[in-house]
Amino acid sequence: MKHPVDVHVGKRIRHRRWMLGMTQQQLAEKVGIKFQQIQKYETGMNRVSASRLWDIADTLDVAISFFFEGLAEGDPAVQNVEKLPGDVLTDKEALELLRSYYAMPENQRRRLFDLARVLSEAA
Known part of the structure; x- marks a missing residue:
């Protein structure tokens, strides 16, 4: 089962990559993995490890905190990920x-x- 935080982080990766006009293949090559792995990260199917998130943040020129912006605050289980109308990031x-x-x-x-x-x- 996908964890809401993994889904949120994946959406933020996709959003930033798209904003830079970068393909999944280009990001994967710069990080040193296969593009299929980027696909899995972006959908939340696979959890991004701390070291991999560090590499992705460096490649996308953002702070690590960028990937967690917009998460619901005060909910230790993070069951409710804040969503913009119509899920703007998609x-x-x-x-x-x-x-x-x-x-x-x-x-x-x-x-x-x-x-x-x-x-x-x-x-």
Whole structure:
């Protein structure tokens, strides 16, 4: 049975890899494993060891904590993994929007972010 934390970490790996425009094969080669193993990590079928997560974080240029962001706090069994509406990390349109957002210069991103916040509060 898949553990919710393993599923969450896998989704975060897939999300970051996709944001960088990297294939499973490219990530696997840089980490020194087969792409099938990346597939298993990304679906939560296989648990990522600490040393492998370290290598993946280094390759994807993020801190280890990145993979755990968004987990439910205060639940020792971690039975409830927080989910964004429609599970944003699996929505191609949302990921494409994020990729475009981070491709913008920071001053433009800040203005767009402020605009989105105002529009969401008005809705």
